[in-house]
Amino acid sequence: MKNLKVIIPICCLVFITSCEKDNDDNNSTTSLSNEQIQNNILQDFSQHIALATYQEMENKMNSFYSACLSFDGTQNQTNLDNARNAWKDVRGTWEQSEAFLFGPVSTNNIDPSTDTWPVDYASLDSLLATGNAFTQSFVNSLGDELKGYHPAEYLLWGTNGNKAPGAFTSREREYLIALSADLQIKATSLRASWDPSVVDNYSEQIVEAGNVNSIYPSQKAVFEELVNAMIGICDEVANGKIYDPFTALDPSLEESPFSQNSLIDFKNNIQGVKNVYFGKYNVDGSGLNDFISKNNLALHNSISTDIENALNSFNGITVPFGQAISSQPTQVQNVINQINTLKSTLELELLPFIQQNITN
Amino acid sequence: MKNLYIVCLLFFSSIIMFISACRKADDFDESMMDERLSGGSQTVFSEGVGAFSAAFPTLSGDRLDFHDLGDAHFEATFISSPSPQFQGLGSIYNSNSCVNCHINDGRGKPILGNEALSSMLFRVSVPGVGDHGEPLGAPGFGGQLQDKAIFGIQPEAGVQVTWNESWFYFDNGDSVSLRSPNWSFVNSYLPLSAGWMYSARVSPPLHGLGLLEEIDENTLKSFADENDDDGDGISGKSNLVWDEKSKKMMIGRFGWKCEAPTLDQQVAGAYNEDMGITSYILKRESSYGQIQYDQLGDEPEVPDSIINAVIFYVRTLAVPARRKVTDAMVKRGKALFTQANCSGCHLPTIRTRTHVAFPEASNQIIHPYTDLLLHDMGTRLSDNRPTYTASGSEWRTPPLWGIGLTQIVNGHNFYLHDGRARNLMEAILWHDGEAKNSIDFVKALSTSDRNALLAFVKSL
Numbered sequence: 036m037k038n039l040k041v042i043i044p045i046c047c048l049v050f051i052t053s054c055e056k057d058n059d060d061n062n063s064t065t066s067l068s069n070e071q072i073q074n075n076i077l078q079d080f081s082q083h084i085a086l087a088t089y090q091e092m093e094n095k096m097n098s099f100y101s102a103c104l105s106f107d108g109t110q111n112q113t114n115l116d117n118a119r120n121a122w123k124d125v126r127g128t129w130e131q132s133e134a135f136l137f138g139p140v141s142t143n144n145i146d147p148s149t150d151t152w153p154v155d156y157a158s159l160d161s162l163l164a165t166g167n168a169f170t171q172s173f174v175n176s177l178g179d180e181l182k183g184y185h186p187a188e189y190l191l192w193g194t195n196g197n198k199a200p201g202a203f204t205s206r207e208r209e210y211l212i213a214l215s216a217d218l219q220i221k222a223t224s225l226r227a228s229w230d231p232s233v234v235d236n237y238s239e240q241i242v243e244a245g246n247v248n249s250i251y252p253s254q255k256a257v258f259e260e261l262v263n264a265m266i267g268i269c270d271e272v273a274n275g276k277i278y279d280p281f282t283a284l285d286p287s288l289e290e291s292p293f294s295q296n297s298l299i300d301f302k303n304n305i306q307g308v309k310n311v312y313f314g315k316y317n318v319d320g321s322g323l324n325d326f327i328s329k330n331n332l333a334l335h336n337s338i339s340t341d342i343e344n345a346l347n348s349f350n351g352i353t354v355p356f357g358q359a360i361s362s363q364p365t366q367v368q369n370v371i372n373q374i375n376t377l378k379s380t381l382e383l384e385l386l387p388f389i390q391q392n393i394t395n
Numbered sequence: 396m397k398n399l400y401i402v403c404l405l406f407f408s409s410i411i412m413f414i415s416a417c418r419k420a421d422d423f424d425e426s427m428m429d430e431r432l433s434g435g436s437q438t439v440f441s442e443g444v445g446a447f448s449a450a451f452p453t454l455s456g457d458r459l460d461f462h463d464l465g466d467a468h469f470e471a472t473f474i475s476s477p478s479p480q481f482q483g484l485g486s487i488y489n490s491n492s493c494v495n496c497h498i499n500d501g502r503g504k505p506i507l508g509n510e511a512l513s514s515m516l517f518r519v520s521v522p523g524v525g526d527h528g529e530p531l532g533a534p535g536f537g538g539q540l541q542d543k544a545i546f547g548i549q550p551e552a553g554v555q556v557t558w559n560e561s562w563f564y565f566d567n568g569d570s571v572s573l574r575s576p577n578w579s580f581v582n583s584y585l586p587l588s589a590g591w592m593y594s595a596r597v598s599p600p601l602h603g604l605g606l607l608e609e610i611d612e613n614t615l616k617s618f619a620d621e622n623d624d625d626g627d628g629i630s631g632k633s634n635l636v637w638d639e640k641s642k643k644m645m646i647g648r649f650g651w652k653c654e655a656p657t658l659d660q661q662v663a664g665a666y667n668e669d670m671g672i673t674s675y676i677l678k679r680e681s682s683y684g685q686i687q688y689d690q691l692g693d694e695p696e697v698p699d700s701i702i703n704a705v706i707f708y709v710r711t712l713a714v715p716a717r718r719k720v721t722d723a724m725v726k727r728g729k730a731l732f733t734q735a736n737c738s739g740c741h742l743p744t745i746r747t748r749t750h751v752a753f754p755e756a757s758n759q760i761i762h763p764y765t766d767l768l769l770h771d772m773g774t775r776l777s778d779n780r781p782t783y784t785a786s787g788s789e790w791r792t793p794p795l796w797g798i799g800l801t802q803i804v805n806g807h808n809f810y811l812h813d814g815r816a817r818n819l820m821e822a823i824l825w826h827d828g829e830a831k832n833s834i835d836f837v838k839a840l841s842t843s844d845r846n847a848l849l850a851f852v853k854s855l
Contacts, residue, residue, distance in 0.1 A: 137444035142806025144513070147472075147495060153481060155474035158546035176511060178491050178543065180474050250803045252442060252718055260443035267445070275467060287479050390440075 072326050073254050073393060079320030080135075080261065080311065081229065081238035087316045088132045088307075089226040095125035096222040100215040107208040110200040118211075119191050123296055125222075126184060130300045133271075134307025135264045138237040139228035145221050151179035152290055154189050162210075169209045171216035185291070187214045192293035245395050255393040261323065262389055265308045266381045269345075272304045273374035277356075281367050286357035297356040302349045305374065309342050327385070330392055334384055341377035348373040428744070428760055433796040433855070434603050434714025435747070435759030446715040446800045447500040447602040451755045454711055458755075465708025468701050469493045473670055475545040476691060483696030485671040486548045486680075486687045487541035489516045493705065496598040496669065500712060501804040503598030505576070505814030509555040512542050515597040515814065516669065517554060517578075520780060521590040527637035527644065528783050529654075533588040537681055539668040540580075540593070548687050552583035558815075563824050566839045573821055575775070576813055584686075594778035595813035596651050600804075602797055604649065605710035607763060608658055609756040611748035612646050618742065618766040629739045629829045631768040634791075636783050639663070640676055648767045651812040652782040653791045662706045666697055674702045711755065715797050717762070719854045728851025731844055735836040740792040740829070742766045764795035764855060773827025776811070788828060799853035819852050820845065 067075070099121040106114040129150070132140070140146055159181055167173060174182050190211045192198055203211075227233045244251035251257050276297070280288035291297045309315075314322020328335040351366035352359045359367050432438040439449040450462045472492045473484035489512065490496045496503055496514040503514025517540040520530035532538040536551050544550040558574040565571075578595060580587060621632040634653035638645045639660055647653035655661040663676035673680055673694040682688045719725045732738055741764040750757040769789040777788035790812060798819070802808055808818045816822035826834050840848065 139806065141444055141499060142804075144495070144498060147492070151472050153472065153474060153478070155478065155484075155546075157478060158475050161546045179495065180472055180491055256442045259441070263441075263443055263445050274463070279467075 069326065069330070069392075070394060072321060072329065073258075073395065075321035076314060076323060076326060077241050077244060077254060077257055079314050079318075079322070081241040082231075083318045083320040084310055084314065084316050085132075085135060085138075085241075086226070086229040086231075086238060087318065088128060088310070089222070089229055091317070092125060092128040092132060093219075093222040093226040095121070095128055096215070096219045099125050100212075100219045103208075103212050103215045106200075106203075107212055110203060110208075112200055115191075115200045119294065122184070122187060122191055123294065123299070125218075126291070126294075126296060127299065127303050129184070130303035131307035131310060133304050134268045134311050135261065136267065137260055137264055138240070140225055143224070143228070145225055147179050149183040149218055149221050150185070151183055152185050153180070154185045155180040156189065156194075159186055159189070163204070163206045169206075169213040171213055171220060174210075174213045174217040175220075182214060182217055184218070187211060187218070188291060188293045188296075190214070194293065196293055196295060254395040255390065258323075258389045258393045259386070261311060262381060262386045265311055266378055266386070268304050268308060269374050269378035269381065272301050273371045273378065276301060276304075277367065277371055277374075280357075281360045281364070281371070284361055286360065289357050292357055295355040295357070298349055298352060298359075301356075301370075302346060305342070305345050305377075308377070309346070312338060312342065323385075323389075326393075327388070331388060334380075334388060337380055338377075338385060341373070341380050345370075345373040345377045430743075430762060431716045431718075431720050432760075433717055433762045434606055435761045437603075437606060437711075437713045437755060437759065438716045439713040440716045442715060442718060442800060442803065444499055444804055446804055447600050447712065447797060449713045449715075451605075451711045451713050453755050458707075458711075461704055462708050462711050464701075465704035465706070468705050469497075469708055473672060476689070476693065476696075483672045483693070485541075485543075485545040485682075486689045487544045487550055487682050487685075488671040489539075489541055489543060489669045490514075491543075491670060493665065493670075497601055499804045500601045502600045502801055502807075502809070503814070504805070504807045504809045505595070505597060506554070506556055508557075509553075509581075512554060515595060516540065516542075518594045518596060518780070518782075520592050521588050522592070524781075528635070529637060530592075530780065530782055533591060535585040535685060536588065537668075537685070539681065541668075541671070541681065544687060549584045550582075551585075551687075552580045552587075555579050555581055565845075567841065569842060571820060571824060573824060574815055574817070576815055592778075592780040594651075594780045594782075597809065597812065597814040599651070599793065600797060600801075601709055602712045603714040603761070603763060603794065604658055604661075604712065605753075606714065606747055606756050606759060606761050607648060607765070607767060607794065608710065609747035609750055609753065609759070610648075610745055610767065614745065614748070615646055615648070615767055618768055627736065627739060628832050629736070629770065631740065631766060631770055631792075631829075632784070632789075634769055634783050634785050647783065648791075651791055651793075652785040652789070653767065653769055654782050654785075658706055658710050662709055663702065666702060672696045675699045676702070714761070714763075715800055717796075717854050718799070719850075722850070722854070724847045724850045725854045726851075727844070728847035728849065728854075731840065731848045732851050735833045735848075737830075737833055738764075739833075740766055740768070740770055741795055762796060765792045768792060770830070771828035772825075772830065775827055776825055778812075795852065795855045798855050819849055823848075823852075 102118040102121040106118045190207050229237050231238050240249050240251060241257055243249040244254045244257045276290055289297050291300050312322055313324050314320040324335060348370045351369055352363055354362060436453060437451040439452055441449055454462055471481050473481045475484050476482040484491050505515055506512055519533045519536050519540050521533050523531040525531050541551050542553055557577045560572045560574050563571045563573050615633060619631050619633055621630050623630045634647035635644050636647035636654055636656050638656045645656035647656050649655040649661045659676055663674045666672040666674050667677040668681050671681055673696045675695050678694050680688055743762050743764055745761055747756055747759045769785050769791055771788050772790050774788055779787040810816040810822035811825055816825055
């Protein structure tokens with residue numbers, strides 16, 4: 036029976052351990068349960084990232100509209116600079132929001148109707164030569180190639196980026212105001228679509244994920260949505276926005292050429308990834324980092340490093356992007372590489388980790 | 396020896412316990428087919444906004460690069476000529492990019508009043524047929540109404556709609572209001588042709604089309620029962636349509652009326668009619684012979700390699716997996732779906748053909764919930780416009796895979812060819828004709844059973 040005494044505990048041990056999950060949690064930094072952290076992340080993403088970003092975008096768009104009106108009132112360099120800076124300012128917020136291109140911005144077609152490229156210069160010039168009254172509703176009725184950020188950029192800077200205040204025709208100013216009014220309406224609708232005080236807002240869908248009244252069947256589905264969106268923007272920046280003009284050596288493929296704002300656009304896209312991961316925009320809330328650092332510190336460290344490397348890689352480029360594709364190819368390639376490294380970590384490590392470890 | 400016997404017994408029992416401790420309950424069909432895998436090995440476990448946009452998961456290397464190239468051009472915005480990039484739009488068109496109608500590779504929606512069409516279009520014709528039996532294009536308008544035009548050119552016409560509501564009553568007294576459209580054409584550049592016929596179409600979702608293209612013609616023929624020999628009230632027939640590339644008649648399988656035989660033709664047709672972009676497959680501008688024709692002689696406007704990449708992109712879009720297949724309500728709904736004989740047309744399982752040149756889609760067991768055949772859906776849904784052998788009331792069985800993700804991908808729940816249904820139950824209740832028995836079955840269901848049926852359809 037001595038054997039039996041040994042064997043029974045072994046059998047029990049085998050049975051018990053056979054179903055134990057691997058647990059990487061050796062570095063618990065928080066007393067919250069995973070479920071609590073998940074709830075906090077979804078709450079904070081919807082309020083402190085999505086809504087906060089769109090709210091700021093709406094505010095900045097209002098400033099841009101006012102700046103266009105002021106420039107129309109008095110065409111001097113100061114007012115022109117103000118309008119250009121207001122455009123760059125709101126553009127930065129928009130580019131950061133591109134790290135979460137799902138929900139109303141996607142399904143309501145707000146992305147293509149505000150950020151379509153290229154601009155149809157020929158049609159735009161013809162349009163300016165007509166007698167049509169340029170109202171917001173008129174601009175809204177036009178094709179995407181004639182409205183949004185890029186026609187406004189084209190008008191504000193001109194093809195060579197050095198348009199003088201006196202070079203603006205009254206028709207151009209009228210069109211610019213209508214463009215900014217149209218952008219303003221879309222920014223407002225975007226903010227409202229995530230505003231908890233508005234009926235049928237998207238924040239509810241996120242926070243209520245897993246309940247019958249949410250379109251997300253589980254919290255895991257939202258986390259996948261978040262990570263896939265981060266992967267998507269990394270891919271678009273590295274392998275589209277930068278790669279296409281770089282490999283074709285063609286500055287005409289650049290996204291924001293007139294304002295020479297492309298590098299800032301790209302960097303803001305990656306900044307948006309950082310915002311979502313750390314749950315930090317103007318307020319430092321719960322982010323994916325809280326869940327990952329608690330459950331897989333090595334992965335958290337690697338994502339943090341990849342994000343910083345990607346953001347810092349832009350510092351290597353010291354001339355406008357349209358020039359850098361030919362004069363600083365090593366530095367441009369480095370940006371592509373660093374963003375792709377981040378993308379791989381998100382795609383091959385973070386996404387599976389989320390899929391396997393997010394409960395509910 | 397007794398001890399040895401006990402030791403052996405305990406040893407083997409512990410192994411059995413070890414093995415069985417981790418075995419999950421048997422959730423799936425005894426047929427060994429995992430019904431979650433709607434697209435066979437080309438299924439993706441994605442239930443977010445990108446659920447219809449994933450590449451085949453087994454695609455790799457150059458083939459994945461080619462898919463990505465197509466993806467980029469699927470999203471490209473065309474502008475008028477001459478321009479340094481992406482020129483060739485129009486002169487008349489419905490959309491300036493693929494993605495504008497197929498947002499997130501998903502489903503379009505109808506207009507609600509007098510706003511511009513965004514992700515739907517109108518096929519038009521007059522009585523008679525063309526050289527290959529196709530609908531006879533309306534003089535001055537062709538086979539499709541282009542409601543937009545580049546600067547300085549007049550579109551063919553605009554479209555407006557008002558809606559009628561009518562009540563549908565279930566046997567238990569519950570009711571649903573169904574809406575039907577009254578379309579009208581405004582600001583037409585020519586008077587509408589005598590005998591004007593039209594058909595409203597929202598853009599269909601694109602996932603899994605490459606798998607549907609790989610269903611053998613003989614398999615499709617085996618589903619057909621044109622004279623209803625089995626007496627189940629369901630006939631089902633193929634459409635025979637002209638293939639521009641091979642210059643012969645083929646079985647149609649794409650489009651709301653099975654009017655396109657291949658994805659080559661479907662995509663080239665969309666470039667040509669929807670965007671006004673000519674290609675090596677369809678070389679003539681849709682406005683040819685009309686005053687809007689640009690006479691630039693710049694055909695083909697899209698390079699062969701680019702349209703081939705876009706076709707490949709569409710052909711290699713994966714199918715999202717089913718959700719909640721073990722949920723009791725979903726299982727109940729599945730049984731009801733079968734009892735109602737919805738599955739008589741929305742076939743759950745089909746095997747694709749063996750195709751060595753397209754290994755990703757070859758010999759796959761898929762769950763598309765379609766037979767790709769035409770069925771008479773009754774007069775209420777008729778567009779009164781024949782398309783090859785399809786009568787006005789005959790429509791293709793649309794695939795149902797992924798339909799439960801429409802809200803999350805496209806932010807709406809509009810269904811059927813013209814988007815009249817505002818949710819899945821309305822879409823079900825519009826069925827008639829060959830589906831009469833099925834609808835009578837649904838009409839008699841209790842509220843909880845109707846909810847179970849919906850839960851099943853949403854799990855697809």
